[in-house]
Structure formats: C-alpha cells, structure tokens
Amino acid sequence: MSQKIIIVGAGLTGSLLSIFLARRGFNVEIYERRADMRTANISAGKSINLALSVRGIHALKQVGLDAAILKHAIPMLGRMIHLENGETSLQPYGKNENEYINSVSRKDLNVVLMNEAEKFPNVTFHFNMRCTGMNLQTGEATFFNELTQTNHSVIGDTVIGSDGSASAIRMEFLKSGFFNFSQQYENYGYKELTIPASENKGFRIEKNALHIWPRGSYMMIALPNEDGDFTCTLFMPFKDGNKNLAQLKTIGNVTEFFNEVFADAVPNMPTLLDDFFANPTGNLLTVKCFPWHINDKAILLGDAAHAVVPFFGQGMNCCFEDCYNFDLLVEKHGNNWLTIFEEFGKLRKENTDAIADLAVENFVEMRDLVANPTFMLKKKADVLLEEKFPEYFISKYAMVTFHRLPYAVAKQRGQIQDKILMELCSKITTIEELNLENAISKIKDEFRRNGIEEKIQLND
Ligand SMILES: Cc1cc2nc3c(=O)[nH]c(=O)nc-3n(C[C@H](O)[C@H](O)[C@H](O)COP(=O)(O)OP(=O)(O)OC[C@H]3O[C@@H](n4cnc5c(N)ncnc54)[C@H](O)[C@@H]3O)c2cc1C
Structure with a gap:
C-alpha cells in the first residue's frame, strides 16, 4: 500500500483520520493552514473546550487514545440550571452516575492526536500551508505557504478534505457541477467568556456539571477546564428579540445586561468586560451537501461535509464516528477509493443529516425548555x-x-x-x-x- 493520501486540514478530524490511515500503511501527508499549535501560540479555533461522549470515545479507543484523553477530561454529570432568581438545580444527564459527558480541551485533544500521528514514519505534517484548490480529475492539490508566500502543488492518489465548515476542497466540488450544497446560518452569534479559577486554583462553581443559564431566547453555558477555570459561552440573537448582541455596545450596556440576567455569575467573572470586548463573535451554521466525493479523487469528511450547530455537543463526536466508519470501509475495500467513498456516503449521510436537525432542536431545549x-x-x-x-x-x-x-x-x-x-x-x-x-x-x-x-x- 504505497499509495499517497493528501489530507487537507489537521483539525480534529484530519488528525484522527491520519492515524487510522497510517495504521493501514498508507503514506499520509497532512496540510494545515495554521501554524503548528504545539510550538506556536495560537488558539485551537472555535470553542476552547468540547463535550466528548461515547461515539467520540469509541473512535479514540480504536487508536488506543481514549485513556490518554479521558485522563485530563472533567466529567460533567448533568446540567446545572441557573435560574434568574439565583436558584440552581442539577438535571442529571443519564439514568445513573455512569452516564456523563466529558469536558476536554480542544487544543490538548488536537495535540495528542497530532503527536500520535507523528509517531508513524508514514505521516508528515505540513503547517502554514493553506489549500487554495485542487484538480478533481488529477488529484493535484495546490497550497499557499503563509510563511514563505510561495505556491506549492502536490498530487495524491486521493485527497481528503477535512478542512472544516468553510472547506476549500468543497469549493472545488461546487465548481464541478453535480453537487448539492446548503448552508444555514442561525440568527445567533456566540461569545466566549471566562470564569477564572479561584486563588487556590479551585473551581468557583460546581466542577462536575455543564452550567446553563437558560433565558428563553438566549442563554449562557459554562464548561469546566482542568485548570479550575470555566469557558462560558453566551449564545444570543445578533439583532432580533428583546435582548440581542447589537444592544451590547458599551461597557455600561454589558455591565447592566449581565447584572440583570446573569446576576449569580457576575461575581465569578472578574474579566467579563475585557473578555467581552476582546473576544470575537462567532457564527453558527449547519452545512449539508452531497455527494461527498468526486469520483475516486476526493472526499469531504468531518465539518467540511456536515457542520452542525453545537447544541447537542455532537459535532466532533460525529466527525470521530466518521473516521471510525471510514476506517472500517478501508479495512473492507483496501484502496478501492470509489467503493469506499460511495459506501461511506450511503452509510453516513442520513445520520449526519439527523444529528444536524437534532442539534438545532436542542437549542430550544437548552435555552428555554430546561427551565x-x-x-x-x-x-x-x-x-x-x-x-x-x-x-x-x-x-x-x-x-x-x-x-x-x-x-x-x-x-x-x-x-x-x-x-x-x-x-x-x-x-x-x-x-x-x-x-x-x-x-x-x-x-x-x-x-x-x-x-x-x-x-x-x-x-x-
Ligand atoms: C462553539 C462551538 C462549540 C462546539 N462544541 C462541541 C462539543 O461540545 N462537542 C462536540 O462534539 N463538538 C462541538 N463542536 C463542533 C466541533 O468543533 C467540530 O465538529 C469539529 O471541530 C470539526 O472538526 P474538523 O476537523 O472537521 O473541522 P475543524 O475543527 O474546523 O478543523 C479544520 C482544520 O482545517 C484547517 N483548514 C481550514 N481551511 C484550510 C485550508 N484552506 N487549507 C488547509 N487547512 C485548512 C483549519 O485550520 C483546521 O485546523 C463545537 C463547535 C463550535 C463552533
């Protein structure tokens, strides 16, 4: 199996998939737009932490990494609901204490995956390489080196686009004709904020819970980190409704809003104003497209094929399940890429559509119904x-x-x-x-x- 596979994007999907493929003996070259997060001081992108559950853990287990990841995870046993009057209540996630979800650091997870992939001599990472396109007939992908400002091209036996929700490989699919595509933006944005650790590195609020401040049309959530801090995310309409992000322009607006609706959280958020004005406002979107492959030369995987909104905590778990299923098909069909790609699409499409819909529905549950x-x-x-x-x-x-x-x-x-x-x-x-x-x-x-x-x- 001396075939060369080009993976575009060394995020969570691309990094895990490279391990699966390396184990099968393929030569894997991964091209990543960003610098190497293990040496450069860059954000891992999107949310700082993520909820990891059974599907993701199962895929990690296949490559022997479940224990290494879970060692640093914080179990979240239920939703801690914070009502406006300051009352709190824990709604357990499962039927017993064995059913919980895990808060993991996106960066640590990505680093563990990259380190593991690099242990294989047949895997090579290329950082600062932004994919600018590919030739879907020949398998030639083109890259712009952000450091040297030079263009490069490389030909693979097949190319896997795991370059996220704004995939450059998917852009080529769009140009190719026979390709269905939809992207649906929510009218909501999100902003990451922090509840820092207390002075003795303790957790200021319950450690083993996913905290939710449900407020009807908007909400704030908080997931614990290993260092004792919490990453909070405020999800709010950009400009619709009684309360929206457009109203939060000044220090006065933000202070007044938080004191009014998240009063019990504010004393635990000493950096609130700095965080609020320094951190960007993120978008939320669902991507659906099909077919995910163009002949045997390219396939989309992970968020590139099916980005979902984060309200079921399943985006990454679903991407990891993709990797596991893809590997099973490689085991069955070797390097018969066309058959693998076709079967993969048949197997996964209705399921990724389903989780996309469930994730949108769950937003209403989290921001409103839980109370x-x-x-x-x-x-x-x-x-x-x-x-x-x-x-x-x-x-x-x-x-x-x-x-x-x-x-x-x-x-x-x-x-x-x-x-x-x-x-x-x-x-x-x-x-x-x-x-x-x-x-x-x-x-x-x-x-x-x-x-x-x-x-x-x-x-x-
Ligand atoms: C706010 C938020 C919270 C979330 N919470 C959860 C959660 O709790 N649980 C969960 O399971 N999921 C969660 N998700 C979803 C999860 O983040 C994604 O499903 C997951 O990151 C997808 O991984 P990916 O590797 O496919 O894409 P990405 O993580 O987007 O990685 C794509 C990679 O490709 C690189 N890239 C992009 N363009 C190019 C290019 N042109 N050339 C080369 N490289 C490129 C990027 O730099 C990146 O490294 C959340 C998402 C958001 C936005």
Missing part, C-alpha cells in the same frame, strides 16, 4: 421509563450521547417519545401521577404505526 416544569417532568419520565422498560425505551439524549445507534434512528425514536411524553406530562403536576405502562404502550403503538421496531437494537 420549563413540563419538560422537567418529562426528564424524570425518561429516567423511569428507561429503568422499567430498557428494551424499548432509551431517552433521546441518551441514544445520541451514551449509545452508538445510528443518529437517524435516535432522531426517529426520540421525536416520537418526546412528543408523547411532553403531552402526558403537560397534564400532571408530579411524576407519581404518570402511568408508565400507559406511556410505554402509547410509545410502542406509535413506533408500530411508523414502521419502527419496538425493541431497541443497540450496537455498542
């Missing part, structure tokens, strides 16, 4: 039903986060379950009033009506 009494009852119903009828019922959140059954199945089953349970819970005031047998039988009826197997087929 809603019916929703809180439904969460309790989820736990009770899963305990009592484990063969038939797993909550939507758990199917997506703690199991590896296809996202499309999780979406289909989850939406039916949620609709029925929200309806039943809207008629009661305590969970004891819920007739569990009645609930599961309604759910099973609806599964049958929709041609869905009553029993869950887990593949973990």
Whole structure:
C-alpha cells in the first residue's frame, strides 16, 4: 500500500483520520493552514473546550487514545440550571452516575492526536500551508505557504478534505457541477467568556456539571477546564428579540445586561468586560451537501461535509464516528477509493443529516425548555421509563450521547417519545401521577404505526 493520501486540514478530524490511515500503511501527508499549535501560540479555533461522549470515545479507543484523553477530561454529570432568581438545580444527564459527558480541551485533544500521528514514519505534517484548490480529475492539490508566500502543488492518489465548515476542497466540488450544497446560518452569534479559577486554583462553581443559564431566547453555558477555570459561552440573537448582541455596545450596556440576567455569575467573572470586548463573535451554521466525493479523487469528511450547530455537543463526536466508519470501509475495500467513498456516503449521510436537525432542536431545549416544569417532568419520565422498560425505551439524549445507534434512528425514536411524553406530562403536576405502562404502550403503538421496531437494537 504505497499509495499517497493528501489530507487537507489537521483539525480534529484530519488528525484522527491520519492515524487510522497510517495504521493501514498508507503514506499520509497532512496540510494545515495554521501554524503548528504545539510550538506556536495560537488558539485551537472555535470553542476552547468540547463535550466528548461515547461515539467520540469509541473512535479514540480504536487508536488506543481514549485513556490518554479521558485522563485530563472533567466529567460533567448533568446540567446545572441557573435560574434568574439565583436558584440552581442539577438535571442529571443519564439514568445513573455512569452516564456523563466529558469536558476536554480542544487544543490538548488536537495535540495528542497530532503527536500520535507523528509517531508513524508514514505521516508528515505540513503547517502554514493553506489549500487554495485542487484538480478533481488529477488529484493535484495546490497550497499557499503563509510563511514563505510561495505556491506549492502536490498530487495524491486521493485527497481528503477535512478542512472544516468553510472547506476549500468543497469549493472545488461546487465548481464541478453535480453537487448539492446548503448552508444555514442561525440568527445567533456566540461569545466566549471566562470564569477564572479561584486563588487556590479551585473551581468557583460546581466542577462536575455543564452550567446553563437558560433565558428563553438566549442563554449562557459554562464548561469546566482542568485548570479550575470555566469557558462560558453566551449564545444570543445578533439583532432580533428583546435582548440581542447589537444592544451590547458599551461597557455600561454589558455591565447592566449581565447584572440583570446573569446576576449569580457576575461575581465569578472578574474579566467579563475585557473578555467581552476582546473576544470575537462567532457564527453558527449547519452545512449539508452531497455527494461527498468526486469520483475516486476526493472526499469531504468531518465539518467540511456536515457542520452542525453545537447544541447537542455532537459535532466532533460525529466527525470521530466518521473516521471510525471510514476506517472500517478501508479495512473492507483496501484502496478501492470509489467503493469506499460511495459506501461511506450511503452509510453516513442520513445520520449526519439527523444529528444536524437534532442539534438545532436542542437549542430550544437548552435555552428555554430546561427551565420549563413540563419538560422537567418529562426528564424524570425518561429516567423511569428507561429503568422499567430498557428494551424499548432509551431517552433521546441518551441514544445520541451514551449509545452508538445510528443518529437517524435516535432522531426517529426520540421525536416520537418526546412528543408523547411532553403531552402526558403537560397534564400532571408530579411524576407519581404518570402511568408508565400507559406511556410505554402509547410509545410502542406509535413506533408500530411508523414502521419502527419496538425493541431497541443497540450496537455498542
Ligand atoms: C462553539 C462551538 C462549540 C462546539 N462544541 C462541541 C462539543 O461540545 N462537542 C462536540 O462534539 N463538538 C462541538 N463542536 C463542533 C466541533 O468543533 C467540530 O465538529 C469539529 O471541530 C470539526 O472538526 P474538523 O476537523 O472537521 O473541522 P475543524 O475543527 O474546523 O478543523 C479544520 C482544520 O482545517 C484547517 N483548514 C481550514 N481551511 C484550510 C485550508 N484552506 N487549507 C488547509 N487547512 C485548512 C483549519 O485550520 C483546521 O485546523 C463545537 C463547535 C463550535 C463552533
């Protein structure tokens, strides 16, 4: 297998994929636009930390890196809800303490992946190399070296575009004709802020939780970091609604807004104003496109093929699942790229579409529903039903986060379950009033009506 594979983008997807492919004996060359984050003082991009869950962990395990990553992760056992009146409550993520998600540093994760990839003699990283395009007929990719300001080109047996949501490789697909593409921006932006560690490096708020300040049309969240600080993210409409980012122009505006709506967080945010005005405002978008490949010369993988909004904490997990599935196909078909690419698209497209839709839906849940009494009852119903009828019922959140059954199945089953349970819970005031047998039988009826197997087929 002396074939040469060009990977464009050494982010989370490209770096993990390079390990999988190196293990199969391919010569892998990775070209990355940015400087090497291991030596240059650059941000790892996007969010500082990420929620890692079962799908991502499973893929990391295949390359022997799960333990190394989890060693530095902080378990988040549930959502800590901060109401406007200062009351807090923990909503556990799972049915027991074994079901939790992990806060990991994006940079540390990327570095571990790059270090592991570089252990293989058949992997080479090229940094400061911005892809400017490729010839989809010949497999020749072109790069601009940001340091030397020179152009380069390289020919691979195949090219993998893992260059993120604004992929340069995808631009070539767009020019090629037969290619469907949509990108949907949310009317929301996000801004990263900080709750620093306390003086003795302690956590100022509960360490083992993902904190949410739900405020209806907007919200702030906070994920813990190993050093005792939290990365907070404010998600807010750019200009719509009563409260929006356009209103937060001056020190006075920002101070007044935070004191009014995030009063319990403000004393823990001594750098709030500096962070707010120094940090850029990020965009949120969903990318859907297909086919993901052009003959056997190029394929898109990771966010380049299917960027999703971050509200299910699944973007990276989904990309890692891509890498695992891609590797299984390489195992099956060797270097028959066309077959691999075709099967990969068939296998993954409906699932990446499903998680894209679930992620958009989950925004409403996070910013609004978590503080809603019916929703809180439904969460309790989820736990009770899963305990009592484990063969038939797993909550939507758990199917997506703690199991590896296809996202499309999780979406289909989850939406039916949620609709029925929200309806039943809207008629009661305590969970004891819920007739569990009645609930599961309604759910099973609806599964049958929709041609869905009553029993869950887990593949973990
Ligand atoms: C605010 C936010 C929070 C998130 N939180 C979570 C979370 O909690 N859990 C989760 O699972 N996911 C989360 N995600 C999603 C996750 O960040 C992405 O799914 C993941 O980073 C995708 O990895 P990637 O390697 O495909 O793309 P990217 O991470 O975008 O990496 C692409 C790489 O390609 C490089 N590149 C770009 N253009 C070029 C070019 N022309 N030439 C060469 N190189 C290029 C970039 O520099 C980068 O290194 C979040 C996303 C956001 C925006």
